[in-house]
Amino acid sequence: MNSTRLLASASLALCVLLPAPARARVQTSPADKQHPATRRKYANPLNALLEEAQAAIERQDFPSALAPLQKLTAEQPDFAYGFFELGYVYIALERWDEARAALLRAIALDPKLSEAHLNLGTLLLDRDPPAAVAPLRKAVELLPAQSRPRYLLGLALERTDDFPGAIESLQSAARLDPGDLETRLALARVLLRAEKFSAAESAARTALSLAPDSAPAQLAFAHALDAQQKPDAAAAYRRYLELQPAGRDALFRLATLLFEQKQYDDSLAALDRLDDGKPPSTDSLLLRADIQVAQSRWDAAILTLQQALQQDPSRHALRAGLGRLFLQKRDFPSAERELLLVVRADAKNLAAWKDLSTTYYLQKNCPAALAALEQVARQEPLVPGAWFVRATCYDRLEQAAAAIEAYQKFIDVDKGQDANQIWQSQQRLIVLRKRLAGKR
Numbered sequence: 001m002n003s004t005r006l007l008a009s010a011s012l013a014l015c016v017l018l019p020a021p022a023r024a025r026v027q028t029s030p031a032d033k034q035h036p037a038t039r040r041k042y043a044n045p046l047n048a049l050l051e052e053a054q055a056a057i058e059r060q061d062f063p064s065a066l067a068p069l070q071k072l073t074a075e076q077p078d079f080a081y082g083f084f085e086l087g088y089v090y091i092a093l094e095r096w097d098e099a100r101a102a103l104l105r106a107i108a109l110d111p112k113l114s115e116a117h118l119n120l121g122t123l124l125l126d127r128d129p130p131a132a133v134a135p136l137r138k139a140v141e142l143l144p145a146q147s148r149p150r151y152l153l154g155l156a157l158e159r160t161d162d163f164p165g166a167i168e169s170l171q172s173a174a175r176l177d178p179g180d181l182e183t184r185l186a187l188a189r190v191l192l193r194a195e196k197f198s199a200a201e202s203a204a205r206t207a208l209s210l211a212p213d214s215a216p217a218q219l220a221f222a223h224a225l226d227a228q229q230k231p232d233a234a235a236a237y238r239r240y241l242e243l244q245p246a247g248r249d250a251l252f253r254l255a256t257l258l259f260e261q262k263q264y265d266d267s268l269a270a271l272d273r274l275d276d277g278k279p280p281s282t283d284s285l286l287l288r289a290d291i292q293v294a295q296s297r298w299d300a301a302i303l304t305l306q307q308a309l310q311q312d313p314s315r316h317a318l319r320a321g322l323g324r325l326f327l328q329k330r331d332f333p334s335a336e337r338e339l340l341l342v343v344r345a346d347a348k349n350l351a352a353w354k355d356l357s358t359t360y361y362l363q364k365n366c367p368a369a370l371a372a373l374e375q376v377a378r379q380e381p382l383v384p385g386a387w388f389v390r391a392t393c394y395d396r397l398e399q400a401a402a403a404i405e406a407y408q409k410f411i412d413v414d415k416g417q418d419a420n421q422i423w424q425s426q427q428r429l430i431v432l433r434k435r436l437a438g439k440r
Contacts, residue, residue, distance in 0.1 A: 037088050037091045037092070037119045037122060037123075038115040038118045038119055038122075047072070049068040049069070049071055049072040049075075050068070050069075050072055050081075050082065050085070052065075052068040053065040053066075053068040053069045053072070053085060053089070054085070056068075057085070057088070057089065060092075062089050062092040062093050063093070065085075065089045066086075066089055066090075066093070069082060069085055069086040069089060070086065072086075073086055073102075073105075078109060079109070080105075080106045080107075080109035080110035080113055080116075081106070081110075081113070083102045083103070083105040083106035083109065083116075084102075084103065084106040084113060084115065084116045084119075086102040087099045087100075087102035087103035087106060087116065087119060087120075088119065090102055091119065091123060096123065096127065099119075099123055100120065100123060100124070103116050103119055103120040103123065104120065107120065107135070111138075112142060114138075114139055114142035114143050117135040117136070117138040117139040117142065118135070118136070118139040118143070118148075118149055118152070120132075120135040121133075121134075121135035121136035121139060121149075121152060121153070121156065122136075122152055124156075125152065125155060125156055125159070129156050129159035129160050130156075130160050132152075132156040133153065133156045133157060133160065136149060136152050136153040136156050137153060139152075139153075140153055140169075145176070146176070147173040147174075147176035147177035147180060147183065148173070150169050150170070150172050150173035150176065151169075151170065151173040151180070151182065151183050151186065153169045154166045154167075154169035154170035154173060154183075154186060154187075154190070155186060157169060158186070158189075158190050158193070163190055163193060163194035164194070166190045167187065167190055167191060167194065167196075170183055170186055170187040170190060171187065174187060179210060181207055181210045181211050181214065181217070184203055184204075184206050184207035184210060184217070185207050185214075185216050185217060185220065187203045188200050188203035188204040188207060188217070188220040188221075188224070189220060191203055191224075192220065192223055192224060192227070195227070197224050197227040197228045198224075198228065200220065200223070200224040200227075201221065201224035201225060201228070203220070204217055204218075204220040204221035204224050205221065207220065207221075208221060213243060214243075215240060215243040215244040215247075218236065218239055218240040218243055219240045219244070219247070219250060221236050221240075222236035222237045222239075222240050222250065222253075226253065226257070231261075233257060234254060234257045234258060234261070237250050237251075237253060237254040237257070238254065241254065248274060251270055251273060251274045252270075252271075252274055252283070252284065252287075254270050255267045255268075255270035255271045255274065255284075255287060256287060258270060259287060259290060259291055259294070262294070264291050264294055264295055267287075267291055268288065268291055271284055271287060271288050271291075280307075281311075282308050282311050282312045282315065282318070285304050285305070285307055285308035285311070286305075286308055286318065286321075288304050289301045289304040289305045289308070289321065292304060293325070298325055298328055298329050299329075301325055302322065302325050302326070302329075305318055305321055305322040305325065306322065309322065316342050316345055316346045316349060316352075319338050319339075319341055319342050320338075320339065320342045320349060320351055320352045320355070322338050323335045323336075323337075323338035323339035323342065323352065323355055323356075323359075324351075324355050326338060327339075327355055327358060327359055327362075330362070332359050332362060332363045335355070335359045336356070336359050336360070336363075339352050339355055339356040339359060340356065343356060343375070347375070348379065350376060350379055350380065353372050353375045353376050353379075354372075354376055354386075356372045357369050357372035357373045357376065357386070357389065358389075360372055361389050361393065364396070366393035366394075366396050366397050367393075367397070369389060369393050370390060370393050370394075373386055373389065373390055383413075384410055384413045384414035384417065384418070385418075387406055387409045387410035387413060387414075388406075388407075388410045388414075388418075388421050388425065390406045390410075391403050391406035391407040391409075391410055391425065391428075394406055395407075395428060395432070400432045400435055400436050401436065403428070403432055404429060404432050404433060404436070407425040407428055407429050407432075408425075408429065410422075410425055411425050411426070
């Protein structure tokens, strides 16, 4: 009985994507520094309304800036900058539809007003990423020496799943501003999503050189190493967890990597930390059971899987693993009970049918073992060992013709791999053929 992994589990699926990044958004105030709306002051001392509005904006008193700008744009409907300032104030007040309309009007009046294109693209970045691409492309065209429009365009292209375009835009932004951490992090994330893992590793290394204590950069680095199955991935996750102790996904992934590296005690310690003070997840329990199986701690693994089944009784793979553990312990009635529940719920579960056939065979219940093997044969060709079981069952049931056919089939497909069973089969063929000949 193979006692490595109980089953192919989602707990070992390679995790290569970063957690969802903080979504870029249009800021409600120039004091909010992540992606503030861009503004260029327009000097017009003859226009008292504009001066009044600009003074209020400088004080960040955006409600007071609204009325003079509304009056200004009503009186001067062809004044592009007035609509631009109005859009800026609407953004600050989170009146998104009105901000969009004002910025579109500003662009229509002055297609070269770069900040209007930039603010419109930033405004749409969260709300309508495909629509954000065109104004951000125009902003890049009008502001070729600035990195920020290229960075924002990269985000918009990423959100439309145009990874090549996003990578190109972010790389050009990084060339213009090599020291910008945010751009490097975004580039690493998109490269990971595009499955360009070596390049993502390089981008994450650069980000770490800019900010050695950056948790997002360290996590990107760990994901990149992990995706390439590099042995340093575990150490990278450990470093991330030093920076971000609450990173539960990273902690579970670390536990999984340590299990794969056969560092079972360290893997259990990581799971203990993950589950400390919290009910363990089903995946955590499954990984714990896998570790216990690898350590031949059958009883502990059985208890762990039973706990997992209490959480998720419909997860047939858990019950199939439990049946296999009972089979390993030679507790055949318990194995039969669990495996029957699996195949009744999922008639195509090959692993459960195979284990069930073994359970019946070891109990010398040949009719049931043959019936289980018939279910296996409907889904895939029988392996040599299954033909041997089939032959010995027919032999025990004194069905000589069927036994002869099965023994011969075993010899044909085994191709000399199991010399002992080949010899047994040959001896039984001699006896059975003589028996059949005597009856004739």
